[in-house]
Amino acid sequence: MTTLTELDREARMGAPGTLTTDREVRQISLADFGARRAEITAQLWAAATDIGFFQVVDHGISPTEVDAAFAASQAFFALPAEVKAKYPLQKGLNSGYEFKSQVRPSVGTADQKESFQLTRPHMAGLWPTDDQVEGFRETLLAFEAHCREVAMAVLSCFADVLGLPRDFFAARHDPANPQYQSTLRLIHYMAFPDELLDVPGTWRAGAHTDFDCLTLLFQREGQAGLQVLPGTEAVAPSAEGYAWTPVPATDDAITCNVGDMLMRWSDDRLPSNFHRVSAPARGESTDPRYSIAFFAQADKDAVIEPPAGSHEPITAGEFLLQRIRANFRA
Ligand SMILES: O=C(O)CCC(=O)C(=O)O
Numbered sequence: 001m002t003t004l005t006e007l008d009r010e011a012r013m014g015a016p017g018t019l020t021t022d023r024e025v026r027q028i029s030l031a032d033f034g035a036r037r038a039e040i041t042a043q044l045w046a047a048a049t050d051i052g053f054f055q056v057v058d059h060g061i062s063p064t065e066v067d068a069a070f071a072a073s074q075a076f077f078a079l080p081a082e083v084k085a086k087y088p089l090q091k092g093l094n095s096g097y098e099f100k101s102q103v104r105p106s107v108g109t110a111d112q113k114e115s116f117q118l119t120r121p122h123m124a125g126l127w128p129t130d131d132q133v134e135g136f137r138e139t140l141l142a143f144e145a146h147c148r149e150v151a152m153a154v155l156s157c158f159a160d161v162l163g164l165p166r167d168f169f170a171a172r173h174d175p176a177n178p179q180y181q182s183t184l185r186l187i188h189y190m191a192f193p194d195e196l197l198d199v200p201g202t203w204r205a206g207a208h209t210d211f212d213c214l215t216l217l218f219q220r221e222g223q224a225g226l227q228v229l230p231g232t233e234a235v236a237p238s239a240e241g242y243a244w245t246p247v248p249a250t251d252d253a254i255t256c257n258v259g260d261m262l263m264r265w266s267d268d269r270l271p272s273n274f275h276r277v278s279a280p281a282r283g284e285s286t287d288p289r290y291s292i293a294f295f296a297q298a299d300k301d302a303v304i305e306p307p308a309g310s311h312e313p314i315t316a317g318e319f320l321l322q323r324i325r326a327n328f329r330a
């Protein structure tokens with residue numbers, strides 16, 4: 001098996017660097033999508049190829065739905081540890097619950113978080129009961145479906161620019177396919193303990209790129225910490241290291257970023273940017289942070305074959321497995 005260049009790149013990104021607010025994380029409205037498609041496509045492409053991260057608003061997922069998903073998430077994480085442990089992370093399948101088990105190759109320390117992942121074909125035995133969290137399964141399956149719709153709309157715009165059929169990505173992220181491997185991840189960064197403040201190498205999430213085609217990230221107003229490294233900065237670090245840009249946390253916007261699969265698939269035209277979630281500095285809020293990520297990961301049997309041949313073809317199943325193996329403790 002060859003080592004992915006994606007893994008190689010990641011190993012060099014762990015240093016704290018500096019923060020900058022020189023870069024703007026653009027907000028793009030998806031309102032009236034059908035009629036404004038060309039304009040939206042131009043805005044998405046420009047943002048994705050410039051800073052890399054962008055936010056979409058007027059995306060059609062109602063505040064009520066987003067609140068319900070976060071309420072289900074909070075209720076789950078509030079369960080006793082021994083209950084959560086009944087739904088353990090399934091190795092290599094992105095489903096189930098884990099506690100501080102993700103170690104990013106960039107930093108070598110465990111993310112200070114717990115998470116629950118939903119990947120449709122791999123949920124047998126992993127749903128908490130209605131006694132534990134009322135309506136958990138229904139709420140999250142509906143939310144996952146709606147996230148996929150928004151992700152496919154954004155990917156259809158990228159397909160237009162890449163000269164691919166408009167439904168190219170939707171056909172390869174097919175919930176009816178047993179090989180479906182898109183994932184909804186509920187994340188809880190616990191209230192930050194005093195003894196970890198100022199400990200070097202401690203992150204809520206260490207620097208990484210995502211493995212997927214497109215990530216949708218839901219944040220809560222004021223629960224800050226997400227920082228992105230735009231591609232051009234990653235190429236030319238200053239003397240202090242890389243300059244990271246904070247991504248605002250609001251209730252209404254969905255933060256989007258391209259992942260490694262789509263970078264490959266686009267012959268590297270669409271960059272997959274490094275990002276991380278910083279630990280609070282002394283004096284900053286140590287309150288918990290909740291986020292929800294939808295990872296649009298092409299079905300296992302989809303072949304990632306870039307049109308210009310810049311990378312060898314690889315199935316999305318093999319690609320993802322290599323990345324997961326490098327990230328989770330055995
Ligand atoms: O929680 C966040 O804000 C980011 C999480 C993230 O980047 C990830 O899980 O890949």
Ligand SMILES: [Fe+2]
Nearest residue numbers: 208209210275
């Ligand atoms: Fe990420």
